[in-house]
Amino acid sequence: MRLSKDNVLTLFILSSSIVLVGYFIYVFIGWNVLISFSDWVGLTPRYNFVGFKQYIDLSNDPVFWSSLTNNLLLVLLFVPGSLILGLFLAILLDVVGTRGEGVFRTIFLLPFSLSFVITATLWSWMYDPSLGVLNTILNSFGLSFLKSGWITDPKVALYCVILALIWQFSGYTALIFSAGIKSIPETQIMAAKVDGASGFEIYTRIVLPQLKSWVLASFVILMVFALKAFDFIYVLTNGGPGYSTYVLGLMMFIYTFFATHFSYGAAIATILFVTVMLIVIPYVLRVRHR
Amino acid sequence: MNLRMKRNLIVVYALLIFFAFIYVLPFWTSFTTSLKSKRDIIYTIPIELPSSPTLDAFGEAFEAMKIPLLNSIIFTSLATVFSTVIGSLNGYILSKIRFKHSDVVFIFFTIGIFIPYQSVLIPLIMTMSKLGLYNNVLGLALTHTIYGIPVCTLFFRNFYEDLPDSIIMAAKVDGAGDWSIYKRIVLPLSAPSFVVAGVFQFTSIWNDFLFGVTLARGSEALPASVALANLKGTTTAFWNIQMAGAWLYALPVLVVFLLLGKYLVKGYLAGAVKG
Numbered sequence: 009m010r011l012s013k014d015n016v017l018t019l020f021i022l023s024s025s026i027v028l029v030g031y032f033i034y035v036f037i038g039w040n041v042l043i044s045f046s047d048w049v050g051l052t053p054r055y056n057f058v059g060f061k062q063y064i065d066l067s068n069d070p071v072f073w074s075s076l077t078n079n080l081l082l083v084l085l086f087v088p089g090s091l092i093l094g095l096f097l098a099i100l101l102d103v104v105g106t107r108g109e110g111v112f113r114t115i116f117l118l119p120f121s122l123s124f125v126i127t128a129t130l131w132s133w134m135y136d137p138s139l140g141v142l143n144t145i146l147n148s149f150g151l152s153f154l155k156s157g158w159i160t161d162p163k164v165a166l167y168c169v170i171l172a173l174i175w176q177f178s179g180y181t182a183l184i185f186s187a188g189i190k191s192i193p194e195t196q197i198m199a200a201k202v203d204g205a206s207g208f209e210i211y212t213r214i215v216l217p218q219l220k221s222w223v224l225a226s227f228v229i230l231m232v233f234a235l236k237a238f239d240f241i242y243v244l245t246n247g248g249p250g251y252s253t254y255v256l257g258l259m260m261f262i263y264t265f266f267a268t269h270f271s272y273g274a275a276i277a278t279i280l281f282v283t284v285m286l287i288v289i290p291y292v293l294r295v296r297h298r
Numbered sequence: 299m300n301l302r303m304k305r306n307l308i309v310v311y312a313l314l315i316f317f318a319f320i321y322v323l324p325f326w327t328s329f330t331t332s333l334k335s336k337r338d339i340i341y342t343i344p345i346e347l348p349s350s351p352t353l354d355a356f357g358e359a360f361e362a363m364k365i366p367l368l369n370s371i372i373f374t375s376l377a378t379v380f381s382t383v384i385g386s387l388n389g390y391i392l393s394k395i396r397f398k399h400s401d402v403v404f405i406f407f408t409i410g411i412f413i414p415y416q417s418v419l420i421p422l423i424m425t426m427s428k429l430g431l432y433n434n435v436l437g438l439a440l441t442h443t444i445y446g447i448p449v450c451t452l453f454f455r456n457f458y459e460d461l462p463d464s465i466i467m468a469a470k471v472d473g474a475g476d477w478s479i480y481k482r483i484v485l486p487l488s489a490p491s492f493v494v495a496g497v498f499q500f501t502s503i504w505n506d507f508l509f510g511v512t513l514a515r516g517s518e519a520l521p522a523s524v525a526l527a528n529l530k531g532t533t534t535a536f537w538n539i540q541m542a543g544a545w546l547y548a549l550p551v552l553v554v555f556l557l558l559g560k561y562l563v564k565g566y567l568a569g570a571v572k573g
């Protein structure tokens with residue numbers, strides 16, 4: 009390559025970004041793995057190599073297993089919940105079309121645009137057992153037998169978290185699916201109508217099969233979120249009551265920065281990283297080839 | 299429209315209104331509560347309007363959050379500007395200049411978008427303390443700029459891919475270099491892309507909690523997100539103050555959402571489909 013002034017500038021711009029991102033992401037990840045093989049506890053960094061000790065300790069730690077189980081429940085309930093509700097809302101919006109679609113879409117998308125700290129604050133009021141929204145509404149409709157401790161009840165707390173997260177994300181998945189529906193050529197729908205297909209058949213036979221790549225994109229985004237969830241749960245329940253709403257991202261944060269067990273936190277972070285990458289890398293490679 | 303279609307449409311509207319009600323409920327009860335006195339919170343139920351509305355809760359919440367709000371405004375603006383500008387430069391290189399391994403660089407950046415930040419948190423906090431940028435608004439600006447580079451690069455790469463190569467070829471034939479083409483042709487066409495990337499970055503940096511709570515805990519660099527969470531953690535801040543605080547912290551994003559929602563939606567979709 010002839011090093012003209014332009015080429016030097018190009019090289020400078022790109023290499024400084026690569027150095028910054030390379031250092032702050034890739035080197036840091038390696039560094040974190042290194043810490044996870046040490047026995048660093050307390051505020052002073054310590055790099056005594058102890059092999060897989062932290063990982064072995066984790067495998068014997070019931071908090072780790074309940075966090076992992078809760079992440080799994082997020083994957084099994086939050087991900088399909090947001091996909092199905094989003095798809096349902098997108099279809100409703102498509103039927104309505106120009107006769108009001110915009111207003112409803114704005115309402116459904118509002119929670120997604122706000123910080124998890126805000127939505128967690130709103131839902132802590134919804135779920136507050138004494139004065140909060142849900143219990144007082146149930147009371148005034150004479151349904152007080154349905155009242156619950158919500159996020160203060162270890163049996164239902166996680167489901168409260170999941171429900172609120174579906175509320176926050178389904179407007180977003182609805183947006184993605186709407187874009188998918190709009191990308192289907194009008195002529196295909198027309199042709200099906202001429203052939204006498206009902207509205208229901210048009211959606212199941214023509215629209216749904218063509219949303220595959222859109223479903224995949226939302227699926228990856230939701231999965232990654234379900235694995236690394238932290239802020240919302242930290243603010244709403246702080247993992248409680250007990251460990252009933254602990255997830256890996258939260259456990260990492262609490263063990264690292266409150267208990268100053270840095271090597272242990274680093275091991276959790278490494279596990280989290282590997283799990284997320286198992287989903288992301290195949291997806292990125294696939295998207296690149298599209 | 300025949301009778302059956304009309305009936306179906308009514309059912310669809312009813313469902314949409316039902317869901318809209320559920321979506322709005324947390325906002326509505328937060329709004330009514332933010333206008334209540336402590337007494338009203340106990341004697342009225344959350345969905346009711348206050349018997350005597352008051353802005354006292356907003357006053358108290360503002361007192362607790364004014365400096366954090368200012369901190370957030372500073373680092374969010376700085377990081378939004380820097381990350382979008384860097385993203386535009388990189389995006390231009392990856393889409394229009396191209397080179398031997400641009401494919402590898404593309405994957406290098408794309409994976410950076412998805413990594414769970416927990417896996418960089420400990421080295422990040424160590425590096426920032428070493429640089430003297432722990433508990434520092436500029437440290438947060440730097441952090442958000444760097445972690446914003448991957449997504450902004452991808453945004454602009456995709457925007458510029460859609461620019462026809464023919465305009466650039468024409469300028470090349472006239473003897474213009476890569477960067478004079480960028481300045482004269484590409485940059486003036488980038489205004490809408492800057493709005494999309496800028497709005498996306500502004501809201502996600504403003505909404506961040508994880509970097510804020512690790513890099514600026516309980517100090518003068520406190521971001522608004524952490525200040526609101528702290529408000530919730532204290533027993534002295536009753537529900538009305540928490541809700542007022544939530545609205546204060548939400549305000550800039552609400553303004554963006556209502557005025558520039560079209561661009562925000564484009565950012566959400568660009569983030570979803572291609573990377």
